[in-house]
Amino acid sequence: MAGKTLYDKLWDSHLVREEADGTAMIYIDRHLVHEVTSPQAYEGLKLAGRKVWRSDSVVATADHNTPTRNWDKGMAGITDQVSRLQIETLDKNIKEFKAKVYFPFLDKRQGIVHVIGPENGATLPGMTVVCGDSHTSTHGAFGALAFGIGTSEVEHVLATQCMVMKKYKNMNIAVEGKLGTGVTAKDIALAVIGKIGTAGGTGHAIEFTGSAIRGLSMEGRMTLCNMAIEAGARTGMVAVDDKTIEYCKGRMFSPTGALWDKAAAYWRTLTSDPDAKFDTVVTLRAGDIVPQVTWGTSPEMVTTVSGRVPDPAKETNPVKREGYARALQYMDLKPNTLITEISIDKVFIGACTNSRIEDLRAAAAVAKGRKVAGNVKLAMVVPGSGLVKAQAEQEGLDRIFREAGFEWREPGCSMCLGMNEDQLSPGERCASTSNRNFEGRQGPGGRTHLVSPAMAAAAAVAGHFVDVRNLE
Amino acid sequence: MEKFVRKEGLVAPLDRANVDTDAIIPKQFLKSIKRTGFGPNLFDEWRYLDRGEPDSDNTGRPLNADFVLNRKRFEGATVLLARENFGCGSSREHAPWALQQFGIQTIIAPSFADIFYNNSLKNGLLLITLDPKIVDKLFRDTEANEGYRLAVDLEQQTVSTPAGDSYKFDIDPHRKHCMLNGLDDIGLTLAHADDIRAFEAKHRTAQPWLF
Numbered sequence: 001m002a003g004k005t006l007y008d009k010l011w012d013s014h015l016v017r018e019e020a021d022g023t024a025m026i027y028i029d030r031h032l033v034h035e036v037t038s039p040q041a042y043e044g045l046k047l048a049g050r051k052v053w054r055s056d057s058v059v060a061t062a063d064h065n066t067p068t069r070n071w072d073k074g075m076a077g078i079t080d081q082v083s084r085l086q087i088e089t090l091d092k093n094i095k096e097f098k099a100k101v102y103f104p105f106l107d108k109r110q111g112i113v114h115v116i117g118p119e120n121g122a123t124l125p126g127m128t129v130v131c132g133d134s135h136t137s138t139h140g141a142f143g144a145l146a147f148g149i150g151t152s153e154v155e156h157v158l159a160t161q162c163m164v165m166k167k168y169k170n171m172n173i174a175v176e177g178k179l180g181t182g183v184t185a186k187d188i189a190l191a192v193i194g195k196i197g198t199a200g201g202t203g204h205a206i207e208f209t210g211s212a213i214r215g216l217s218m219e220g221r222m223t224l225c226n227m228a229i230e231a232g233a234r235t236g237m238v239a240v241d242d243k244t245i246e247y248c249k250g251r252m253f254s255p256t257g258a259l260w261d262k263a264a265a266y267w268r269t270l271t272s273d274p275d276a277k278f279d280t281v282v283t284l285r286a287g288d289i290v291p292q293v294t295w296g297t298s299p300e301m302v303t304t305v306s307g308r309v310p311d312p313a314k315e316t317n318p319v320k321r322e323g324y325a326r327a328l329q330y331m332d333l334k335p336n337t338l339i340t341e342i343s344i345d346k347v348f349i350g351a352c353t354n355s356r357i358e359d360l361r362a363a364a365a366v367a368k369g370r371k372v373a374g375n376v377k378l379a380m381v382v383p384g385s386g387l388v389k390a391q392a393e394q395e396g397l398d399r400i401f402r403e404a405g406f407e408w409r410e411p412g413c414s415m416c417l418g419m420n421e422d423q424l425s426p427g428e429r430c431a432s433t434s435n436r437n438f439e440g441r442q443g444p445g446g447r448t449h450l451v452s453p454a455m456a457a458a459a460a461v462a463g464h465f466v467d468v469r470n471l472e
Numbered sequence: 473m474e475k476f477v478r479k480e481g482l483v484a485p486l487d488r489a490n491v492d493t494d495a496i497i498p499k500q501f502l503k504s505i506k507r508t509g510f511g512p513n514l515f516d517e518w519r520y521l522d523r524g525e526p527d528s529d530n531t532g533r534p535l536n537a538d539f540v541l542n543r544k545r546f547e548g549a550t551v552l553l554a555r556e557n558f559g560c561g562s563s564r565e566h567a568p569w570a571l572q573q574f575g576i577q578t579i580i581a582p583s584f585a586d587i588f589y590n591n592s593l594k595n596g597l598l599l600i601t602l603d604p605k606i607v608d609k610l611f612r613d614t615e616a617n618e619g620y621r622l623a624v625d626l627e628q629q630t631v632s633t634p635a636g637d638s639y640k641f642d643i644d645p646h647r648k649h650c651m652l653n654g655l656d657d658i659g660l661t662l663a664h665a666d667d668i669r670a671f672e673a674k675h676r677t678a679q680p681w682l683f
Contacts, residue, residue: 013678016671017664023646025661027671029682037563039505050658053668056683065503082503082526089505127682134563134587150565150591151507152657160661162668165590166644198490199557202586232560234586255681263681298490298560319489319555326488417562419499438494438561440517 003273007205010145029127033060035090037132041155042093053161055098068409111385114138114352121251125267137228140237141221143270171204172278175212177286182469185220186452189227190292201233212286218247239271296327311335343464347379351416354433355384366457372405373463382414431459475654480623481550492561511573554581559588568592
């Protein structure tokens with residue numbers, strides 16, 4: 001019998017029961033809750049008179065709607081009354097239904113749900129993690145099984161502690177070799193999506209393997225798993241190694257003492273067996289990957305920084321050709337334009353993809369001693385959490401950013417999706433470290449180009465896209 | 473959830489691939505704490521020429537006459553014909569809510585994104601995956617024939633055309649059962665509460681740090 005993949009092991013260790021047709025009940029260890037996808041779920045519980053099965057599995061925060069300025073004004077700083085009501089509704093629901101911990105708006109540990117989980121040890125190897133947010137795949141970086149879910153499923157997990165689902169196929173994305181200088185996990189993620197497409201991982205659980213993945217820090221692995229959903233896979237993961245265990249040590253909810261030793265010993269088994277079988281295997285050579293920039297309105301519309309905007313006329317698939325043409329029209333780009341000739345109006349460094357301390361360090365290293373270009377109207381840095389912000393300030397990164405002309409903001413999801421006031425205006429073009437370049441994503445009519453933090457900072461100082469490796 | 477057994481209705485063709493949930497229902501409408509009221513803002517940025525806000529009155533807003541759902545001949549459509557990877561992007565369940573509240577009961581496409589697929593079926597919105605060639609033909613027939621309607625039979629797992637063609641589709645038996653009977657998933661799962669408790673006890677012993 002073939003060995004088990006990491007996904008097989010995580011699935012088997014959480015299987016409550018399974019029907020003959022493969023429909024299974026999977027036990028959920030950690031439920032991350034935020035203000036946008038939870039109100040209707042709590043309302044549903046109330047209407048049905050149901051209780052929360054295990055409130056100490058719930059870790060909650062407000063992140064999507066929260067402003068990144070005027071925190072000194074408290075709740076009154078939220079000028080949008082609809083947003084404010086949603087945040088207050090979460091406060092009320094957590095008070096009534098309880099949680100293991102709640103980091104509300106203004107708390108020093110508040111932040112993007114996918115940043116605060118890992119940094120507080122609320123995400124641990126071997127766990128099943130769900131959240132009403134598609135980027136929950138981020139937590140797979142820890143050798144955890146993590147899914148984004150909708151509101152009905154949020155209600156279902158609150159009420160039953162289980163997900164009802166069928167097992168996905170196993171996909172291995174192997175990245176072998178050594179990444180070049182200036183090439184990051186974000187570039188791997190975009191290169192993978194460029195190769196397999198935004199539906200390439202649909203119906204699969206992705207495990208990222210290979211020496212280049214082992215070489216990534218935990219934060220890099222989170223960036224990579226974060227974007228698994230942009231490749232169509234609801235879950236992405238990386239096997240546990242020394243880095244994983246080292247990262248978890250000493251965090252707020254990590255085990256300690258004898259329990260730590262027992263946990264760490266178990267976590268070391270969370271790797272795919274050498275003879276494990278994958279249904280699909282995709283291989284990339286790390287040395288071939290260079291900094292990536294998206295040019296269209298889907299993450300698969302991506303090329304290298306030295307590349308050009310494609311010519312739709314050369315695309316043979318009619319649905320794709322029309323998609324390319326529509327994207328170029330929306331993005332206001334002409335075929336064959338060099339990526340480095342595209343100038344930008346705004347820069348956003350943040351989001352659950354790239355708002356952790358290493359991301360900010362990489363961006364600051366580029367910004368240091370340079371100035372944001374005159375044509376850039378706004379370059380903003382939004383740390384992923386209060387803890388990331390405090391750490392960055394301790395290291396003086398905020399000063400570097402401010403001196404270069406960047407704005408230094410309070411933590412939250414911010415301009416990744418523009419639910420708060422941080423948005424692009426129609427026609428504005430943004431170099432963004434977020435995860436989606438969909439039409440209107442960062443604001444109606446806004447034009448998003450996805451890049452790594454260093455590439456975003458480089459674009460900010462150059463005023464247009466530039467290869468961070470050649471920055472003078 | 474409302475039962476879905478057999479429905480037939482007018483077809484509207486949305487001819488673009490990778491339609492994402494940001495397009496289906498833009499972010500500003502996710503601030504609502506309610507489950508209803510999303511219909512008027514379905515495809516808001518494509519449907520209207522101005523920017524919609526959660527509290528705006530949608531009745532007087534300027535419409536984009538070119539958008540398929542604004543074309544007179546597709547008024548009252550309940551079947552949406554779509555392309556590859558429909559519903560990609562975020563996990564917002566507001567997307568199926570908006571589609572349903574607009575009046576869409578069935579979506580036919582060559583493929584759907586996983587989370588959107590789940591969210592839709594949990595709300596009684598039937599998503600049907602058909603071969604790209606068949607979907608292509610349905611697009612052509614819809615454009616060519618004004619008032620083109622399709623009949624969907626979940627029991628038989630068929631889509632039937634006015635010309636008498638019938639296409640079989642796959643659906644997971646558990647999901648089919650839930651949709652046919654309008655069953656509440658939570659109730660079904662809680663029928664196995666003893667299994668959950670037994671698993672939990674075992675899990676707590678094996679990995680006490682998780683509790």
